[in-house]
Amino acid sequence: xxxxxxxxxxxxxxxxxxxxxxxxxxxxxxxxxxxxxxxxxxxxxxxxxxxxxxxxxxxxxxxxxxxxxxxxxxxxxxxxxxxxxxxxxxxxxxxxxxxxxxxxxxxxxxxxxxxxxxxxxxxxxxxxxxxxxxxxxxxxxxxxxxxxxxxxxxxxxxxxxxxxxxxxxxxxxxxxxxxxxxxxxxxxxx
Numbered sequence: 001x002x003x004x005x006x007x008x009x010x011x012x013x014x015x016x017x018x019x020x021x022x023x024x025x026x027x028x029x030x031x032x033x034x035x036x037x038x039x040x041x042x043x044x045x046x047x048x049x050x051x052x053x054x055x056x057x058x059x060x061x062x063x064x065x066x067x068x069x070x071x072x073x074x075x076x077x078x079x080x081x082x083x084x085x086x087x088x089x090x091x092x093x094x095x096x097x098x099x100x101x102x103x104x105x106x107x108x109x110x111x112x113x114x115x116x117x118x119x120x121x122x123x124x125x126x127x128x129x130x131x132x133x134x135x136x137x138x139x140x141x142x143x144x145x146x147x148x149x150x151x152x153x154x155x156x157x158x159x160x161x162x163x164x165x166x167x168x169x170x171x172x173x174x175x176x177x178x179x180x181x182x183x184x185x186x187x188x189x190x
Contacts, residue, residue, distance in 0.1 A: 002033045002187055005076040007069075009083030009094035011041025016126045016159075016168045017082040020179055024080055024122075027183025036072045040093035043069060047096055054103035058112035066100040074104065074115045078122065078186060079151055081142050085127030088134040090141050098145050105148035114150060121151040122182060128163035135160060155182060 006025065010017040018039065025035055044065040053061050060066065073079050083090045090098070104113050123142035125135040135158040143153045159175050162168045168176070 002077045003075060004028070004033055004035045004078045004080065004186065005069075005072050006035060006037045006080045007082070007094075007097070008037070008039040008041075009081055009090055011039070011091065011093050013039050013041065014165075015084070016162050016165050017084050017124075019165055019168060020082045020124055020126065020159075020176070021080065023176055023179050024183040027180040028186055029184075033186065036076075038069055038072075040091070040097055043093075043097065045096055045100055048099040048102065055108055055110060058103060058108065058110040060100060060103045062100075066097065069097065070101055070104050071113060073149065073151075074113055074119070076119055077117070078120050079146070080122040080124070081145075082124040082126065083138050083142060085125065085129070085134050085138055088127075088137060090138055098141075101145070101149065106150065107148060119149070119151040120154045121146040122155040122157075123153055124157045124159070124179065126159045126162050126168070128161070128167075130160050132158060132160060 006021045008017045008021050012018060021037060046062050046064055083094055104111055123139045125138035127135055139156045146153050157175060159172055161171060
């Protein structure tokens with residue numbers, strides 16, 4: 001059975017990023033897949049202190065829900081992150097999750113937890129403006145994050161001109177269908 005972890009990089013549970021996560025999940029044959037879904041606005045997490053104690057003991061000294069999310073990620077076959085653009089970058093809540101993953105990344109020589117298999121990642125960026133370059137920055141950030149966790153990025157999708165959920169649904173049926181199809185054919189992605 002495949003395991004998939006989906007992360008809505010927006011703090012909103014009912015916006016474009018959430019809609020795309022739900023579209024992906026709708027495509028999945030859930031009888032053969034286990035799906036975990038997180039919204040960064042609902043994860044109990046604190047900011048990284050930058051203390052680097054995790055470089056000594058292999059774990060973060062903070063006691064919140066980040067470790068559980070990261071362990072879910074590291075035990076998955078696929079990880080999907082959908083991020084909106086907030087001032088041409090990932091939202092602060094998603095950046096906080098990324099920062100707090102430091103204890104589990106490959107730069108930590110004493111990390112206690114890491115993936116024991118190849119994980120594949122899907123990165124999706126959504127923004128209101130028309131410039132593709134800002135979404136490229138977001139997709140690169142997600143891919144960089146994936147790389148430090150040993151996740152191979154297999155799909156990158158950029159959606160522009162989406163200020164509201166109505167914009168997404170009204171203008172981007174092709175991209176929505178592509179994301180649905182990714183869910184439908186998830187076990188076949190290489």
